[in-house]
Amino acid sequence: MAALNTSSYRIRRLGAADVQPYRAVRLDALLRHPEVFGSSYDEEAQLDDAEFLRMIGQPPNCTLGAFAGIELVGIAGLTVPVRQKQRHKGIIVGVYVVAEHRRAGLARRLVEALIAQARQSSLRVVELAVTVGNQPARRLYYRLGFRTYGIERFALAINDSYLDEELMALVLG
Ligand SMILES: CC(C)(COP(=O)(O)OP(=O)(O)OC[C@H]1O[C@@H](n2cnc3c(N)ncnc32)[C@H](O)[C@@H]1OP(=O)(O)O)[C@@H](O)C(=O)NCCC(=O)NCCS
DSSP states (O other), X not given: OOOOOGGGEEEEEOOGGGHHHHHHHHHHHHHHOTTTOSSOHHHHHTOOHHHHHHHHOOTXXXXXXXXXXXXXXXXXXXXXXXXXXXXXXXXXXXXXXXXXXXXXXXXXXXXXXXXXXXXXXXXXXXXXXXXXXXXXXXXXXXXXXXEEEEEEEXXXXXXXXXXXXXXXXXXXX
């Protein structure tokens, strides 16, 4: 299916009724892009719906979905550490748009909505990690104001190779 124009998509928070489509999209992401996510397909393919519901999260954590009609075609999450001294941070995780719906502005809308959510929750900074070399994602975050503050060497191990991650942050006013 060809990408629709931007206004044809809807972004909303996912809940219990979305677990199965969320699971399908998340596993599709891990299978197709092992180099950009911290979790592996093999690990998550074994999890049941209750685990995926836990991943969708409760406030202050949240997962947003982008819908083309009733079809879930994009996901992105925000997690907030539970520790008292780290609760001012939000961490963006699991950003994924299925291939047929890319370059329609969905990832931008998803991440913008997470930033708005972070502001509403009075968070001070939003952080994320991008595999070095993932230019589409890096450009997406850079255009939204994220800046690189470090490189984590050997961040991901995939079979016998290691990938570095660029650590990016957006300080909220
Ligand atoms: C990265 C990804 C999420 C982008 O999703 P998308 O919905 O196509 O992105 P958008 O249409 O919202 O694009 C927003 C900006 O990102 C950048 N971008 C997105 N795709 C790009 C590409 N293929 N090449 C260069 N820049 C790209 C652009 O700056 C773009 O803005 P512009 O179109 O005004 O130039 C998507 O390609 C994807 O799911 N990739 C695989 C998983 C992944 O890498 N996830 C991120 C993990 S950190």
